[in-house]
Amino acid sequence: MTATSAKAMTYDNKGILSTLGRDGLLQVILIANTVLMLFPVVIMVFSGFKSNMEIFNNPFAVPDFANLSNYIDVWTQTNFVRYLFNSVFVTGFSLLLILVLGTMAAYAIARYEFFGASFLLLFFIAGLTLPLKLAIIPLFILFRDLGILNSYWALIAVYVAMGLPSTVFIMTGFIRSLPRELEDAARMDGASELRIMWSVMLPLTRPAMIISAIHNLVPIWNDFFFPLVFIQNDALKTLPQGLTSFMGEYTTDWGVMFAGLTLAAAPITVVYVILSRQFINGMTSGALK
Template sequence: MVERGERAKHGLIQLLLAINAVVMLYPLVVMVLSAFKSNAELFASPFALPESFAFTNAARVWNETSFVRYLLNSTLVTAAAIAGILVFGTMAAYAIARYPFPGRSAVFLFFLSGLMVPLKLAIIPLFIQLGAMGLIDTRAGLVLVYIAMGLPSAVFIMTGFLRTLPGELEESARIEGASEARVMLSIMLPLARPALVITGIQNAVPIWNDFFFPLVFITTDALKTLPQGLTVFMGEYNTDWGVLFAGLTLAALPITLVYIVLSRQFIAGMTQGAIK
């Protein structure tokens, strides 16, 4: 009896998960299928499979719009920001975690306090600041703001991790005459790879997806990032739904593919960022 009750319950749970999966996936499936449809087809038979899987709409997105340009800008900005966050963040974390120096806890606290600041609300001074530095409407300005946004959590995670590494490795390398830089780069950092991956993913996803900062800082079309470019393009083609769905599909494709390959790291990175 217990067995049967348990099995019925499991069936119910599986049903709940199945319904949830349909609710999550069906909109995305429709998005992809609609990318292959013409307007007439979309409006007449929204639920059917497309008549053909021709890449007409996708080709128009690729050739007629600045999509490739936006994609390139997003890649460039995200890569540069992540590099900056990882390099600067790890350097600072290494100093805090491995060396005693006066003011160490104050420095750590300074970085930590950044965790609490929603930088969006400081957008007006940031705008003025970047303007004064000649960085408004440049990708470099955007990158610097993203680095600043990512540093607190990077320093926090990396410090926590670097603190746990044993001191013996470091000492024996020093006795053999290795410089401090050598100890850090070839002994300690290779051990920190898992924490670097978590930090990288945790920052890369919100930066890749960000829309707010480009909206304020970037006005030149050739410098726009993908989410921002998408708003331009959705306005221009608003009567051509097949092209719109193709644009959305293409925009969602890169991160979805990376996510499917690295789902474990994505989930760990994004939720661990929250469970600080």
């Protein structure tokens, strides 16, 4: 072995060790960040199985998971079920409208050439920079005059307006990346424009639709501000607003409160995981094809 080859091997070994050390440090940082992010969630879940005394005396102790009294109280002695239904309805209907309207607008902007298409896209993009909370007073007056104040439709209208800009932006970029040969082939086979959009293009845009759904799902589900302003009837409150009623003026049953928070976080967590897996599977199947 020559001196040159020996030096090259030494440099290669140093490079491998440096890469392994950097990767190892990155793994440690990611694990530490995961623990830090999950720690409050674990404490919340544990506290849902404890009484007030156990929470204050041993907040970090592992509880008796067979003690379901707090969850039974949440389900039977509060309006949690009604709040859950309201959140599911408002979030689901808002996402449906966001995806339908956003996909249609993005398809028109991305696939058809017409006067003002670029301006229309810029109009939607501008919506990403303008928070609707700045217009809360005009919105309140508008909804009052329309007669939809203190109803589901006030929240749905706001959430659709919030979600459309990001959805149109994401979907437009994705649809523009799809090959036009697919449309041309469908037109040659006699397919209508609606048929091309529904049967050819929409199945290919599934990953982008999943991204848009995930992007809008969590903010809508967790929103507290707009229900607080537009909803006064207790029967119409969503979970973030309704859970505040669990806190008493003088005393609070923290075990019931944490149980309610755990149940409120469970559906959105499950849906988020399912959508994430579908997004990964969609991208993988697209790569294989």
